[in-house]
Amino acid sequence: MNHDTTPASPGTPAPLSPASPRPLGHLLDSQRRVMSAAQLKAHGVTAAAVHGQCRPGGPWQRVLPGVILLHPGPATGEERLQAVLLYAGRPQEDRAQPRRTGGVPAQPLTGDVHPAPAVPYAEAMVTGLAALSLHGFVSAPPLLSLDHVDVLVPRTRRLRSTDFARLVRTTAMPTPVQRDGVPVAPVPRALADAIAQLSDASAVRRLLTEAVRAGHCEPAAVVRELTQARLLTRPHVVDAVDSLLAEGRAIAEDRLYRMVVEYGLPDPLWNVDLRLPGGPHLGGVDAYWPEHAVAVELDTRAPRQDEDALWSEYARKREHLERLGITVVHLTPRKLREALEQQAAVVRTALMAAADRDPAAYVVVLPR
Template identity: 80%
Template sequence: MNHNTPAPLSPRPLRHLVEAQRRVMSGAQLKAHGVAAAAVHEQCRPGGPWQQVLPGVFLLHPGPPTSEERLHAVLLYAGRTADTRRATDGVPAQPAAGDAHGAPVVPYTDALVTGLAALTLHGFVSPPPLLSLDHIDVLVPRTRRLRSTDFARLVRTTGLPTPVQLDGVPVAPVPRALADAIGQLAEAGAVRRLLTEAVRGGHCEPAAVVRELTQARLLTRPHVVDAVDSLLAEGRAIAEDRLYAMVREFGLPDPLWNVDLRLPGGPHLGGVDAFWPDQAVAVELDTRTPRQDEPAVYSEYVRKREHLERLGVTVVHLTPKKLRESLEQQAAVVRTALMASGDRDPAAYLVVLPR
């Protein structure tokens, strides 16, 4: 007998799996832990302690799965984990790394929770509770050879977005999750509630939502278009409120709000959101969306800015995202433009009219 030959690995006790690992595991993970398929089958007999909840995915206790277990079950079914890859390669599994609470973290790949379930994880309150969802949408590469089954509904994509990790679950970013949710909704009120919460709750900018809806070809649906129009109006109103707050909170001089600029007896130069006539500084909110970004629209946008600057007006462009994420920094940009006005040649005389 060769005493240098390592002893074969012994299967870990099933009790250990229940206590130390997640209470939902794939067949590949169980195999990697030394649990044979026959043993799994025995545990899943009627009245047994385990049950199969999705093809190749097992719940290691009797009774219905929790909302967290349903999430991990669809990810195990649709995606891959490090344990799955090791088992496929014939490499024994290693203990999973734990998070701050000691719970093992399973590094899923090729699958993200999306749709209504993802929005709930992002903190939305308008979607139904996770346990009441008939399906959990999971985003997978288009090349994955799987089908939707039971409560796992596959959403295929040519490229997975960068996931957001929420409670150990890889989740699609809000704009993508919104598009996937809206793609399954036919009721106009539900679509409007989701879009309104996305903007009012500060979850994302309208432009990012419109971009995803455009890519998903959902802007051909009348009830979606109507909701998007309300979304854009809501987004602009919120950006305007933040602009007012910026001027007030950071002690900027009061401007003239929402005015049109003209040359005396000449053409209309365009509207601006705020204007300081003594310093010839204007602020314009850039709330264009992908639908408004055609070459002709963008050319007009650039033409107005360049014409004002040739007349000596400094135009400061602020986006809703900048106002939401760095209000103090944007106030500093405007203050710098106001202070620098004394170093510039005097601007042309302009007629200012209410817009």
Template identity: 75%
Template sequence: MNPNTPTFGGETSPLSPRPLSHLADVQRRVLSSAQLREHGVPAARTAAQCRPGGPWQQLLPGVYVLHPGPPTSEERLHAVLLYAGRPAAERARAIPAQGAAHAAPPDAVVTGLAALALHRFSSAPPLLSLDRIDVLVPRTRRLRSTGCVRLVRAHVMPVAESVAGVPVAPVARALADAVAELTDAQAVRRLLTEAVRGGHCEPAVLVRELTQARLLTRAHVVDAVDSLLAEGRTIAEGRLYEMVRVHGLADPLWNVDLRLPGGPHIGGVDAYWPDQAVAVELDTRAPRTGGRQPDEDDLWCEYSQKRETLERLGITVVHITPRKLREAMEQQATVVRTALMASADREPAAYVVVLPR
């Protein structure tokens, strides 16, 4: 006998007329009332199976676990997604036809601490220890938080990532949703630090997400973010040093300010080769999107003005993002090496004063 085959009143009985063989293992153990009806189980029989001492249990409204013991973390995840999400056929009808090759995107996505646990954060509690699982849903959904599911309404649903077959929010969004519920400053700091040290997301992207969630008005979050930004830049600088050493580039002047002789300050750069007039700057800005804040526009303007000034003086500026350093260090080293080699074919750059930063 298959231990996952549901039983009725003590005897084994298939959920005919539709077989269960097409379902994954966890899907055989967790079904919605609609799915049970599809398999020939009427509501009255479902209710009878869920009586005290019965073989089934109702975990959430309209969602049933087909065994009497405590649900596993996988079963809880599947149950909350069944409760919060619409069937795939209904989702497909709700969006314009895109052809058979395009599946309807999920409208229920695990977020918060549960998502971070799925992303394998060591500082996130284990799934089984969470009283509630946060699930992102479109703000127009008419549902309520209940039982082990807490609904988080989103004006715009993020592009979900599949982790072990579960639709999960990207790390930055999951962190923002988790931090929104946390008052423990140390817990917030541990999560943000692990996100950066573990290479899960860039500090600037995370800061943008926290800003959009209006969490930077909380003192303990601001303190953690200050440490986060310092942590992120330190890690990126370490990778820049490694790139120069490992890929055999000439040693530059590190962390210097450039200014015109007797003139104004131009700006700081992370590495500078004066003989070749090549500068490298770590670009820690968040990617540009349509919803920038005024201070972000000021930052972009400052970067652009500095780059234009340096290039007008004949200095080549190579911008490198922390992500590119992490994921494609050899490629970035080639870009810098090419810029250094090309200096012999350029007109000599204007003389600039180099000062320690």
């Protein structure tokens, strides 16, 4: 058979040869085992190649719409998280993506080039029980045992829950916390989203109790989120919150007692009511130094619908006591948890300043 070896004339375009499939070894060797279809395209993998790799019995699998698992076995807990974020998030520009300059495509990646590490994804974060597990809650189920992974997204996103990805929509996205490189909702928001899906009263109580005992957050922050989520209409949630507030106050009182002992403050009278002789009740305080006319009051209010009324009551009591010459030091559980030494200095300063003040009115001190 004769072969025409005549070179093409300069003005004749050369015949097109089929494009060679791009090698996939650099993806298989990468630590990134979950990628979106858009990321694979950025690495030069065509939709047809993805379809071929994901055929039954193939080396890849499609775990969520537009999300590919680059191995045939079951997804790990971490891979499920990555898949949900890839599905729900808006990825920032992939640093491994070939760039076009002056209309000319960049050269394809070679086999020894690895994809850049996974980058954060905007407008999506893990929440609910999966987030609590990442925060270290022992009462939260392991990631692999969860039927769904909750992911928080803006209300305007046009996405639907599918398979193990359950979307939770919000009008105001909180600032995420990074846990092992995964954007996670703060504990109070994650708790509210988890409790919204739970009907088991004991499970709700365990989560709320651990949140306070383990120091993950303050009760007031949890109640605020539960109020915004309109979950305080559920009786089992209300009962758990009441226990949460009692637990939070007990922990704050213990820290206050420890502060007095550890930082060498004079012993106060603990948990007393103050009353004018033969007059009205002035209110209760958590600690009182009668020789110095100094009182400490813990603010363990729960932010519910009557928050303004409660705060007005606190303010009126404080103003009344101070008009009588009693200094009121206002402490919060969070201040005692995060800055105990600083709060001890505040109380010590108030005690030392007593000598420079006019004598306070005489009040009757009664056990509370």
